[in-house]
Amino acid sequence: MKSGSNLEKVLQAGHFAFTGELGPPRGAHADEVRKKAAHLKDRVDSVNITDNQTAVVRMASWAACLLLIQEGIEPNYQMVCRDRNRLAMQADILGASALGIRNMLCLSGDHCQFGDHPTAKGVFDIDSMQLIGMVKQMRDEGKFLSGAEVDGKPQIFIGAASNPFADPFEWRVHRLAKKVKAGVDFIQTQCIYNMPKFREFIHQANDMGLTEKVYILAGITPMKSLGMAKYMKAKVPGMDVPDEIITRLQGVARDKQSEEGIKIALEQIAELKEMKGVAGVHLMAIEWEHRVPEIAERAGMLPRPAMN
Amino acid sequence: MIVAKRKPFDEIMDLTKDYKKILLVGCGTCVAVCLAGGEKEVAVLAAELEMGRRLKDNPVELGSVTLERQCDREYLAQLDKTAGDYDALVSMACGVGIQFLAERFPNIPVFPAVDTCGLAVNQDVGWYEERCRSCGRCVLGLTGGICPVTMCAKGLYNGPCGGTNKGNCEISADQPCAWNAIYDRLKAQGRLDCILELSLAQEWKDTTPRTLLQPGYKKPEKAKA
Numbered sequence: 123m124k125s126g127s128n129l130e131k132v133l134q135a136g137h138f139a140f141t142g143e144l145g146p147p148r149g150a151h152a153d154e155v156r157k158k159a160a161h162l163k164d165r166v167d168s169v170n171i172t173d174n175q176t177a178v179v180r181m182a183s184w185a186a187c188l189l190l191i192q193e194g195i196e197p198n199y200q201m202v203c204r205d206r207n208r209l210a211m212q213a214d215i216l217g218a219s220a221l222g223i224r225n226m227l228c229l230s231g232d233h234c235q236f237g238d239h240p241t242a243k244g245v246f247d248i249d250s251m252q253l254i255g256m257v258k259q260m261r262d263e264g265k266f267l268s269g270a271e272v273d274g275k276p277q278i279f280i281g282a283a284s285n286p287f288a289d290p291f292e293w294r295v296h297r298l299a300k301k302v303k304a305g306v307d308f309i310q311t312q313c314i315y316n317m318p319k320f321r322e323f324i325h326q327a328n329d330m331g332l333t334e335k336v337y338i339l340a341g342i343t344p345m346k347s348l349g350m351a352k353y354m355k356a357k358v359p360g361m362d363v364p365d366e367i368i369t370r371l372q373g374v375a376r377d378k379q380s381e382e383g384i385k386i387a388l389e390q391i392a393e394l395k396e397m398k399g400v401a402g403v404h405l406m407a408i409e410w411e412h413r414v415p416e417i418a419e420r421a422g423m424l425p426r427p428a429m430n
Numbered sequence: 431m432i433v434a435k436r437k438p439f440d441e442i443m444d445l446t447k448d449y450k451k452i453l454l455v456g457c458g459t460c461v462a463v464c465l466a467g468g469e470k471e472v473a474v475l476a477a478e479l480e481m482g483r484r485l486k487d488n489p490v491e492l493g494s495v496t497l498e499r500q501c502d503r504e505y506l507a508q509l510d511k512t513a514g515d516y517d518a519l520v521s522m523a524c525g526v527g528i529q530f531l532a533e534r535f536p537n538i539p540v541f542p543a544v545d546t547c548g549l550a551v552n553q554d555v556g557w558y559e560e561r562c563r564s565c566g567r568c569v570l571g572l573t574g575g576i577c578p579v580t581m582c583a584k585g586l587y588n589g590p591c592g593g594t595n596k597g598n599c600e601i602s603a604d605q606p607c608a609w610n611a612i613y614d615r616l617k618a619q620g621r622l623d624c625i626l627e628l629s630l631a632q633e634w635k636d637t638t639p640r641t642l643l644q645p646g647y648k649k650p651e652k653a654k655a
Contacts, residue, residue, distance in 0.1 A: 203584075204584070208631065230584055230586065230591045230592075230593075231584075232593065232600070233583050233584060233593070233600060233601050235583075235601050236600075236601075244583075244584060246584045246585050246586065247631075247634075248631045248632075249584070249586045249587055249588050249589075249591075250588075250591070251587075251588035251628060251629075252587070252588070252628075252629075252630060252631045255628065255630070255631075256631070267631060283592060284592075285592030288590065288592050288593070288594045288595070289590075289594055289595075289596055289597060289607075289610055290610060290613050290614070290617075293590075293613050296622075296626060297588070297590075299626075300588060300626070300628055303628055304628055312592055359592075359593045359594070359595035359600035360592045360593055360594060360595060360600070
């Protein structure tokens with residue numbers, strides 16, 4: 123065991139993992155975190171806590187992680203390279219481990235330009251790939267990035283993101299291979315809508331032996347409406363929403379669109395469960411935490427395995 | 431070359447409003463080429479200031495001079511006899527020249543009339559694009575001659591990130607994704623192996639003021655006057 127996290131145990135035992143996501147509030151109300159978290163409790167193996175997502179200031183990821191631990195839910199601490207240098211990152215990694223956080227997701231972070239402080243200075247002292255290597259070095263070698271000894275190694279299950287759809291498509295699997303080489307334990311992918319392209323990506327990852335070295339959790343975000351699908355297709359960089367998804371949502375009445383979005387997600391999950399090389403699903407129900415219990419139930423993900 | 435942009439007129443007016451006799455000092459090198467602070471731009475600023483101050487009932491006496499370079503002592507020395515006649519200097523050189531001018535005349539207030547904007551190529555008359563952040567650790571040999579530090583909005587060494595968008599950067603459809611371009615160029619050259627290896631955390635060389643001493647040269651005991 124590298125970290126002893128619930129997520130690591132679930133994956134290592136060969137269960138099909140199911141993880142969720144929660145965005146911290148833009149304020150100091152702990153109850154907002156608890157309220158959202160209640161929908162996820164016992165429905166997922168671990169909950170990603172976003173880190174100033176879309177470059178908008180929110181309650182610190184590590185703090186919201188602690189609130190989840192208090193509620194008996196395992197968090198996955200997201201950390202972006204945009205807001206901290208290597209000193210702050212290593213300090214936060216030690217603090218997170220000391221307080222019982224056992225999973226981390228290492229990300230570059232959206233550019234400040236997208237957020238609420240568009241002229242802020244992006245730090246990017248190290249990149250996401252280098253962050254993976256840094257956490258691994260601290261955990262496995264007991265050394266800081268500087269080479270100095272860590273007195274008390276952090277126990278962290280190391281995650282990272284992968285976008286199978288961004289260009290150049292043929293490079294994506296090689297960038298995944300670089301993350302594996304850097305020492306990542308699990309991957310959560312960008313939201314998948316283009317299943318043929320995802321199949322091809324996993325096929326390549328299988329061929330390169332990557333899926334034997336890293337657990338890949340396929341990212342799923344149910345479409346809440348036709349408007350959301352159109353927005354994601356047109357406006358979100360690196361997102362690949364095929365016309366079929368738009369057509370399907372167009373084909374139902376407005377008040378049935380969210381149900382159709384969930385149906386699409388359930389069909390995807392059913393296929394992903396059977397796909398060689400896919401170790402689980404990461405459900406990003408954006409501001410839709412209250413629908414997770416229903417989706418988990420209908421996807422046949424419940425009950426979640428109890429690990430000791 | 432170093433490129434710069436003239437500051438907004440109101441800002442220059444505000445910076446210098448308390449001074450009655452001002453010498454405008456242009457620079458004949460980089461900022462002249464990029465049309466920000468050469469002889470022509472000095473003349474334009476002089477005319478604007480003269481009129482602006484007159485309209486505010488705060489007339490000013492102006493002198494104008496354009497040195498070959500403000501980053502070289504031998505050219506700054508040309509002002510040794512005249513600078514003292516003025517109660518302020520306004521420099522139209524890059525940040526380097528402005529500081530060297532202020533260092534040369536420490537008793538006279540010096541004000542910038544331009545904002546220095548980077549190391550750029552001359553795409554066309556009046557159109558310049560940044561290409562180098564002078565990081566001190568050039569990786570162009572591994573990245574197909576395209577700088578990820580400058581041209582990637584996040585300065586990533588292991589790109590492209592998930593925000594790459596059909597050949598462009600997530601920040602704008604007008605900004606090419608540097609890593610996409612790096613990939614394309616290296617692929618065409620059959621050199622993708624250059625970026626298959628992990629690029630480790632940088633030892634940044636630009637976080638403290640840098641001094642460059644070429645091999646075979648020594649600093650004099652005391653800088654030459």
